[in-house]
Amino acid sequence: MDEVTLEEAFGRIERKKDDIIAVLDHIWEHPELGYKEWNTHKYLKKKYEDLGYIVHEVGDIPGFYIDIDTGKEGPTVAVFSEMDALHIPEHPESDKATGAVHACGHHTQLAATYGTAIGLKDKDLLSKLSGKIRLFAVPCEEIVNGPFYDGLLRNKTVKFLGGKKEFIYRGLLEGVDIAFMIHGGAKGFGVSKGWDGNINKRYIFEGKTSHVASPFNGLNTMNAALVAMNAANALRERSVDALHMRYYANVVDNGGGAPNNVPMRTVVDVGLRALTVKKLEEMSRDVDRAYIAGAYSQGVRLEIQTTMGYCPRRESRPLQLVFLDVAKRLFPKEEISDTENTSAGVSDIGDISSLIPTVHAFIGDGGPSNHTVKFHIIDKYRMGVTAAKEQVGVLLELLGDNAAKAKEIMEEYKPTFARREDYLAFEEKYTKTLKAVDYDADGKVLFKGE
Numbered sequence: 001m002d003e004v005t006l007e008e009a010f011g012r013i014e015r016k017k018d019d020i021i022a023v024l025d026h027i028w029e030h031p032e033l034g035y036k037e038w039n040t041h042k043y044l045k046k047k048y049e050d051l052g053y054i055v056h057e058v059g060d061i062p063g064f065y066i067d068i069d070t071g072k073e074g075p076t077v078a079v080f081s082e083m084d085a086l087h088i089p090e091h092p093e094s095d096k097a098t099g100a101v102h103a104c105g106h107h108t109q110l111a112a113t114y115g116t117a118i119g120l121k122d123k124d125l126l127s128k129l130s131g132k133i134r135l136f137a138v139p140c141e142e143i144v145n146g147p148f149y150d151g152l153l154r155n156k157t158v159k160f161l162g163g164k165k166e167f168i169y170r171g172l173l174e175g176v177d178i179a180f181m182i183h184g185g186a187k188g189f190g191v192s193k194g195w196d197g198n199i200n201k202r203y204i205f206e207g208k209t210s211h212v213a214s215p216f217n218g219l220n221t222m223n224a225a226l227v228a229m230n231a232a233n234a235l236r237e238r239s240v241d242a243l244h245m246r247y248y249a250n251v252v253d254n255g256g257g258a259p260n261n262v263p264m265r266t267v268v269d270v271g272l273r274a275l276t277v278k279k280l281e282e283m284s285r286d287v288d289r290a291y292i293a294g295a296y297s298q299g300v301r302l303e304i305q306t307t308m309g310y311c312p313r314r315e316s317r318p319l320q321l322v323f324l325d326v327a328k329r330l331f332p333k334e335e336i337s338d339t340e341n342t343s344a345g346v347s348d349i350g351d352i353s354s355l356i357p358t359v360h361a362f363i364g365d366g367g368p369s370n371h372t373v374k375f376h377i378i379d380k381y382r383m384g385v386t387a388a389k390e391q392v393g394v395l396l397e398l399l400g401d402n403a404a405k406a407k408e409i410m411e412e413y414k415p416t417f418a419r420r421e422d423y424l425a426f427e428e429k430y431t432k433t434l435k436a437v438d439y440d441a442d443g444k445v446l447f448k449g450e
């Protein structure tokens with residue numbers, strides 16, 4: 001994009017910097033937890049409408065998008081901003097009633113994306129671009145649980161607890177070709193190679209109780225769980241470090257049995273993480289086998305509840321290069337990082353990245369780490385205003401020149417799932433309940449599937 005157009009867009013953002021920082025402050029002061037972001041939704045809807053945009057609301061859950069059409073044929077690029085806060089009641093600035101606080105810095109994303117809408121509010125500018133821009137405000141990125149969320153799933157209000165997954169499911173990403181977002185992180189600006197995906201398991205062992213004085217009359221589920229955990233631990237030596245495999249288990253329920261009874265029910269929650277979908281699938285199969293072995297060895301029943309978490313975050317390298325190019329204008333050279341680092345963290349942006357070319361970049365002001373009781377923003381200008389400029393700069397680079405760059409990025413990308421249907425089928429496969437080990441009337445073991 002030519003220098004003048006870029007500077008004009010940056011200038012529009014700069015002139016409204018107080019407005020952008022006011023949005024950042026307002027949302028920090030009114031934090032809301034996942035799928036409860038209704039006040040944030042209403043506040044932002046009004047702000048976008050005041051700019052003259054049409055807000056497309058999702059409806060029964062918080063969240064919306066606005067479309068900015070250049071009027072010319074071309075790809076659609078989505079920008080994500082996340083709406084949810086974290087539950088950290090110990091944080092001094094948390095909401096006293098709900099314990100919510102924006103300790104992951106999502107409020108800065110909402111301000112930056114609002115700033116992006118300001119930067120694009122110009123007919124002359126849009127006439128130099130091709131395609132469409134879709135700005136998203138998405139609910140519920142953080143991992144949540146509890147009765148409210150069980151209710152949302154039970155009532156079928158949502159299919160997924162990750163907002164971006166839910167948006168894919170609802171078809172809101174249909175026709176979107178490229179996506180990106182900028183999340184708060186360490187000081188400066190950077191891109192990294194990716195993150196893990198995850199699958200959650202609940203293993204429920206059911207046996208038979210008896211007095212501990214006559215354990216031979218019982219079927220001890222704790223023993224079955226211990227065999228299973230040892231078998232699963234033994235799989236660790238097969239993990240490849242570069243793939244960031246993680247296995248962690250937690251006994252959550254012993255059935256409330258008395259200490260002098262053989263435990264007839266043991267429940268173990270397990271988390272699995274890996275850097276590729278293929279590795280995740282292997283882990284799911286192998287760890288299931290270990291738990292099946294535990295149940296079989298003690299002659300107890302086993303139910304396996306599998307829930308797909310988030311897909312691994314993959315990054316589009318050519319799209320990263322556009323980000324780094326724009327960042328050179330906005331950040332000191334020594335603060336720009338471009339690393340091959342990966343981590344065992346997870347996010348629902350991973351699911352987006354399995355379908356279309358995606359970048360999840362980081363911006364940071366050097367303040368306290370996110371997810372901690374000390375977290376707060378020390379440089380609101382950078383996190384709101386500079387981030388808005390970065391996003392606008394990237395959009396102009398992608399969609400200028402007949403969207404040549406965007407098309408090149410789409411060309412290079414190989415999806416994990418070719419179509420949304422394939423993605424949903426995969427989710428279905430890894431979200432199920434299976435009576436994995438059972439016995440017939442004669443006590444003969446029945447194995448059901450893997």
Ligand SMILES: [Zn+2]
Pocket residue numbers: 104105106141183
């Ligand atoms: Zn976050």
Ligand SMILES: [Zn+2]
Pocket residue numbers: 104142371
């Ligand atoms: Zn977070």
